[in-house]
Amino acid sequence: MTWNALRPLIAGNWKMNGSRAMTRTLIGDLTARAAARPDLKAELLLCPPAPYLALAAELTRGGTIIIGAQDCHVVAAGAHTGDVSAEMLADCGVRHVILGHSERRAEHQESSAMVSAKAHAAIAAGLGAIICVGETLAERESGETLAVVEAQLEASVPAEAVADQLVVAYEPVWAIGTGRTPSPGDVQSVHAHLRKLLMAWFQDGGDIRLLYGGSVKASNAPQFLGLTEVNGALVGGASLKADEFWSIAVAA
Numbered sequence: 001m002t003w004n005a006l007r008p009l010i011a012g013n014w015k016m017n018g019s020r021a022m023t024r025t026l027i028g029d030l031t032a033r034a035a036a037r038p039d040l041k042a043e044l045l046l047c048p049p050a051p052y053l054a055l056a057a058e059l060t061r062g063g064t065i066i067i068g069a070q071d072c073h074v075v076a077a078g079a080h081t082g083d084v085s086a087e088m089l090a091d092c093g094v095r096h097v098i099l100g101h102s103e104r105r106a107e108h109q110e111s112s113a114m115v116s117a118k119a120h121a122a123i124a125a126g127l128g129a130i131i132c133v134g135e136t137l138a139e140r141e142s143g144e145t146l147a148v149v150e151a152q153l154e155a156s157v158p159a160e161a162v163a164d165q166l167v168v169a170y171e172p173v174w175a176i177g178t179g180r181t182p183s184p185g186d187v188q189s190v191h192a193h194l195r196k197l198l199m200a201w202f203q204d205g206g207d208i209r210l211l212y213g214g215s216v217k218a219s220n221a222p223q224f225l226g227l228t229e230v231n232g233a234l235v236g237g238a239s240l241k242a243d244e245f246w247s248i249a250v251a252a
């Protein structure tokens with residue numbers, strides 16, 4: 001299989017937003033739309049905050065929408081107050097986990113080595129690991145983008161990963177939640193570089209989905225999702241609105 005045969009993944013990262021009521025409403029709305037469109041090309045993944053994961057998994061059971069978490073611990077169980085393991089997520093019906101998001105790298109000092117250990121734990125638990133990489137504005141302006149994302153990817157991806165357990169999301173830090181986005185050409189060149197690396201490191205590197213994330217919304221989604229090396233989107237703010245998220249899904 002090659003990139004152009006990959007099923008696009010549209011992932012909604014709710015971040016620290018939502019409630020039980022909002023989880024019910026948004027999932028109910030999206031489930032109804034997905035049921036009416038069995039031909040939808042994209043796979044839909046929703047990543048609510050940890051307290052709503054079990055409810056979200058319950059609400060989507062038997063349907064086509066799948067549920068992801070936003071983080072996991074590096075070990076399966078033990079004395080780690082406040083943490084959640086990949087095993088627990090899998091037990092609750094979660095299928096993927098976002099790892100190394102720039103907000104976690106910045107707010108929780110997560111290193112790429114820690115991201116790799118978390119990805120190892122996620123894969124061992126049977127989850128897909130969505131590994132995020134991306135440069136800061138200063139790094140972009142000094143021409144370091146490709147070197148930065150390459151170093152992050154190399155240190156964040158566990159060597160034993162196989163394509164169907166791994167997704168990579170390119171999210172420029174300066175594009176997250178800002179309304180600013182790179183040009184499609186810039187996204188294409190980063191994704192082409194990431195693809196080249198994955199192909200060199202993994203026998204099935206062509207099967208790993210590469211998502212773009214950072215201020216994706218209904219109006220700009222087609223310009224990114226139409227790029228040959230873009231296999232989906234990681235959507236933050238726009239994933240909290242059913243109309244916006246659905247429009248992005250349909251654009252894939």
Ligand code: PGA
Nearest residue numbers: 176177214215235236237
């Ligand atoms: P945004 O967030 O779409 O609100 O920019 C994307 C992300 O952080 O995954």
